[in-house]
Amino acid sequence: MTAVLGSVAILLASVAALTGIGLLLRGRARRGERLIDLGRWMAVAVFAAVTLAVVALEVALVGFDFSVRYVAMNVNSGTPLLFRIIGLWGALEGSILLWAWVLAGATALVAVRYRGRYPETVPLALALLLGIAAFFLLLMLGPANPFVRLIPAPAEGRGLNPLLQNHPLMAIHPPFLYLGYVGFSVPYAFAMAALLSRTLRDEWMMVTRRWTVAAWSFLGAGVVLGAWWSYEVLGWGGYWAWDPVENAAIMPWLVATAFLHSVMVQERRQLLRLWNHTLIILAFLLTIFGTFLTRSGILGSVHDFTQSSIGPLFLGFIAIILGFSLFALIARRGEVRDSGTLPAVISRESLFLLNNVVLLSIAATIFIGTTFPLIAEAAAGVKLSVGPPFFNQLTVPLALALLVLMATATLLPWGPPPPGILRRFLAPVLLSALFVAVLAAAGVRRGLTLGAFGVITFTALAQLAEFHRGARALRRAGSRSYPAALLGLFRTNRRRYAGYLAHLGLALAGITASSAYKTESEHTVRRGEVFRGPGYLLRYDGATASQAPDKLVVAATVSILRGFNLAASPEPSTYARIGVLRPAAHLYPQQRRPIPTPAVRSTWRGDLYLVLLAIEKDGSAVFRVSSNPLVPWIWTGGLLMAFAGLVSIWPARRG
Amino acid sequence: MRRLRLLIAAAVVVAALLYLIIGGIRTSIVYYITPSELRAQGEGARGKTIRLGGQVQPGSKTWDAEMRELRFTLTDDTASVPVVHRGAPPGLFSEGQGAVVEGTWEAHGIFMARSVIVKHSEEYAPPSPRP
Numbered sequence: 001m002t003a004v005l006g007s008v009a010i011l012l013a014s015v016a017a018l019t020g021i022g023l024l025l026r027g028r029a030r031r032g033e034r035l036i037d038l039g040r041w042m043a044v045a046v047f048a049a050v051t052l053a054v055v056a057l058e059v060a061l062v063g064f065d066f067s068v069r070y071v072a073m074n075v076n077s078g079t080p081l082l083f084r085i086i087g088l089w090g091a092l093e094g095s096i097l098l099w100a101w102v103l104a105g106a107t108a109l110v111a112v113r114y115r116g117r118y119p120e121t122v123p124l125a126l127a128l129l130l131g132i133a134a135f136f137l138l139l140m141l142g143p144a145n146p147f148v149r150l151i152p153a154p155a156e157g158r159g160l161n162p163l164l165q166n167h168p169l170m171a172i173h174p175p176f177l178y179l180g181y182v183g184f185s186v187p188y189a190f191a192m193a194a195l196l197s198r199t200l201r202d203e204w205m206m207v208t209r210r211w212t213v214a215a216w217s218f219l220g221a222g223v224v225l226g227a228w229w230s231y232e233v234l235g236w237g238g239y240w241a242w243d244p245v246e247n248a249a250i251m252p253w254l255v256a257t258a259f260l261h262s263v264m265v266q267e268r269r270q271l272l273r274l275w276n277h278t279l280i281i282l283a284f285l286l287t288i289f290g291t292f293l294t295r296s297g298i299l300g301s302v303h304d305f306t307q308s309s310i311g312p313l314f315l316g317f318i319a320i321i322l323g324f325s326l327f328a329l330i331a332r333r334g335e336v337r338d339s340g341t342l343p344a345v346i347s348r349e350s351l352f353l354l355n356n357v358v359l360l361s362i363a364a365t366i367f368i369g370t371t372f373p374l375i376a377e378a379a380a381g382v383k384l385s386v387g388p389p390f391f392n393q394l395t396v397p398l399a400l401a402l403l404v405l406m407a408t409a410t411l412l413p414w415g416p417p418p419p420g421i422l423r424r425f426l427a428p429v430l431l432s433a434l435f436v437a438v439l440a441a442a443g444v445r446r447g448l449t450l451g452a453f454g455v456i457t458f459t460a461l462a463q464l465a466e467f468h469r470g471a472r473a474l475r476r477a478g479s480r481s482y483p484a485a486l487l488g489l490f491r492t493n494r495r496r497y498a499g500y501l502a503h504l505g506l507a508l509a510g511i512t513a514s515s516a517y518k519t520e521s522e523h524t525v526r527r528g529e530v531f532r533g534p535g536y537l538l539r540y541d542g543a544t545a546s547q548a549p550d551k552l553v554v555a556a557t558v559s560i561l562r563g564f565n566l567a568a569s570p571e572p573s574t575y576a577r578i579g580v581l582r583p584a585a586h587l588y589p590q591q592r593r594p595i596p597t598p599a600v601r602s603t604w605r606g607d608l609y610l611v612l613l614a615i616e617k618d619g620s621a622v623f624r625v626s627s628n629p630l631v632p633w634i635w636t637g638g639l640l641m642a643f644a645g646l647v648s649i650w651p652a653r654r655g
Numbered sequence: 656m657r658r659l660r661l662l663i664a665a666a667v668v669v670a671a672l673l674y675l676i677i678g679g680i681r682t683s684i685v686y687y688i689t690p691s692e693l694r695a696q697g698e699g700a701r702g703k704t705i706r707l708g709g710q711v712q713p714g715s716k717t718w719d720a721e722m723r724e725l726r727f728t729l730t731d732d733t734a735s736v737p738v739v740h741r742g743a744p745p746g747l748f749s750e751g752q753g754a755v756v757e758g759t760w761e762a763h764g765i766f767m768a769r770s771v772i773v774k775h776s777e778e779y780a781p782p783s784p785r786p
Contacts, residue, residue: 361672368676383687387704390683394675522743525722613743622743 007054013049047108067153076159078550093146124193177222183215188284217645224638248290407462428461498648508637535628
């Protein structure tokens with residue numbers, strides 16, 4: 001029943017989307033207010049219908065309705081409620097539905113929010129958004145139908161991919177990523193509408209600024225949460241492997257970061273107008289490309305992917321968007337004029353340009369490294385992959401250059417530099433040099449590590465220096481306390497200081513450049529035996545097996561014993577137990593390979609990361625223990641960046 | 656004039672980046688091949704990072720717990736390659752099963768694996784639907 005309802009809802013949504021496009025375009029051509037209003041209602045209707053489809057699929061997932069193929073494939077009778085709910089984004093069809101839903105929501109919001117405003121651009125932008133939605137809806141009518149029936153219904157379903165079921169982070173990582181991906185559709189649609197309707201001033205950019213920052217924040221948070229999930233679930237002790245799926249998410253984020261900076265130059269100096277159009281088109285294309293990479297199955301094998309029509313449909317859609325956008329861009333290139341000039345060779349404006357060059361270089365590197373294996377397989381039939389060394393080799397120096405630019409641009413004002421500007425650099429440069437000297441004295445020898453720490457410290461100090469300068473100026477103006485003045489900065493110039501907060505987040509996340517100091521060892525130990533972890537002694541106290549509804553959990557208990565002076569071969573019994581780790585392996589009936597669940601002990605200095613690799617027949621356990629210095633700072637810094645983005649767009653208090 | 660300078664600058668940046676990217680890709684390509692393809696490439700395969708996939712030949716696995724050294728032979732029925740890996744065998748590693756190793760093919764004809772991944776042909780299969 002729910003399946004029929006869902007199918008009907010998708011069909012209705014498709015019809016409403018196509019009707020809406022027709023009404024909006026016709027209404028715009030004839031200046032027909034009524035037609036445009038109807039088109040606007042169609043956008044709302046699409047959202048309502050897709051919401052109905054989402055509800056239908058959720059009812060089926062939560063209610064174990066195995067007569068729906070998607071449910072039978074992704075839920076079984078042991079799947080807990082949370083994972084039944086998030087089963088919506090556990091596989092292809094549901095993810096497409098989620099994409100369509102988020103997009104329909106954004107479209108409806110545009111339709112309602114900008115009612116009667118921007119008559120030149122809004123109807124066109126809405127028609128474009130409905131066109132994008134129509135593509136995803138048609139996918140669901142064809143090859144990615146989430147409501148396909150299984151008759152007769154099986155008595156039991158297969159269950160969610162265990163890797164997705166193993167951690168609650170899975171509940172929030174994909175929605176954040178999709179909010180980010182989809183969010184870029186709105187600025188893209190407005191940018192294209194501006195080109196097509198020749199409203200070529202800066203209106204589109206002002207209208208969509210909040211959308212862009214919100215999408216950027218969600219995408220960033222999605223990327224960080226994904227890395228965290230990978231660290232907590234996959235048990236390999238890392239968080240970033242330059243996997244195509246990860247690359248797919250970081251590329252639009254990088255281009256969007258470039259865009260966020262270069263629109264500021266457009267806003268202040270009326271420069272880079274064509275360039276900004278290009279950037280937002282690129283960012284949007286990369287979100288679609290990312291969805292294509294992760295959802296078409298092309299990563300498994302180029303040849304498998306042609307088995308389903310989803311991949312070719314996606315490629316076709318990307319080609320249409322690319323062709324259409326390029327055509328509009330080229331047709332209007334003579335009319336998109338810059339009206340300002342660059343004020344000085346060395347200024348914040350020019351550094352923003354360099355920042356764009358570096359960010360796009362990073363994105364291009366990742367793009368080529370990600371697509372090269374696909375092209376090689378399609379063209380030459382060779383199966384190969386481009387390993388992490390390639391990405392690290394190129395992106396690490398570029399990222400360091402980016403940090404230096406970021407710190408310098410923060411300290412420089414807009415426009416030509418005033419005399420005495422170099423004094424602002426004095427404290428951050430000297431302090432970071434001092435820090436590097438201390439590190440070197442403490443025994444850090446690797447040049448790249450020292451350089452990275454120096455650059456990161458410089459960046460962080462530059463941001464703090466700006467906060468300090470701002471707070472001091474505010475205090476001089478009034479007689480507030482220092483903390484109140486710091487907070488006051490966010491009231492007087494929220495965008496600017498939220499930007500510095502995001503910079504600070506990046507610097508914090510970058511601290512983990514010390515991953516060179518990761519140490520790892522494997523141990524096979526009997527019950528009661530003590531082994532040496534990094535900085536701690538560990539004791540294996542035994543293992544238990546317990547049957548959960550959806551899985552068998554084999555958990556080991558490992559005591560952490562205090563002990564720093566390990567070289568002195570101490571007597572383990574004299575050490576106090578300071579904590580317990582419970583690494584586990586989860587065995588799901590739908591998969592033979594056990595899923596290790598690492599146990600992590602986090603402190604501000606880093607993580608002690610313990611993975612249970614196996615329990616041998618004689619009862620001894622095999623562990624991999626690693627010390628991952630400073631890893632918690634990535635999550636802190638990354639989420640701080642996303643938070644800063646949201647701070648900058650939070651509606652100002654009226655008063 | 657300004658335009659020209661801008662174009663030249665852009666061309667220089669793009670050329671430099673492409674040069675670095677192409678050079679970088681060359682040195683970090685990992686090839687996916689089978690034991691017979693490895694044998695066929697012969698000397699050409701030396702020094703490259705290779706991901707070798709095949710079956711673990713029954714009776715070939717030895718695990719030296721003292722040295723923490725795992726030895727086995729990967730085969731694809733027509734050719735086989737001896738593999739050495741320093742580290743414990745991954746969970747569920749057993750003979751007759753599919754495995755993928757990443758590493759290099761050394762001069763003495765032994766494949767030094769940096770990592771060993773177990774491959775299940777029937778991985779993540781649905782339980783047969785019961786009536």
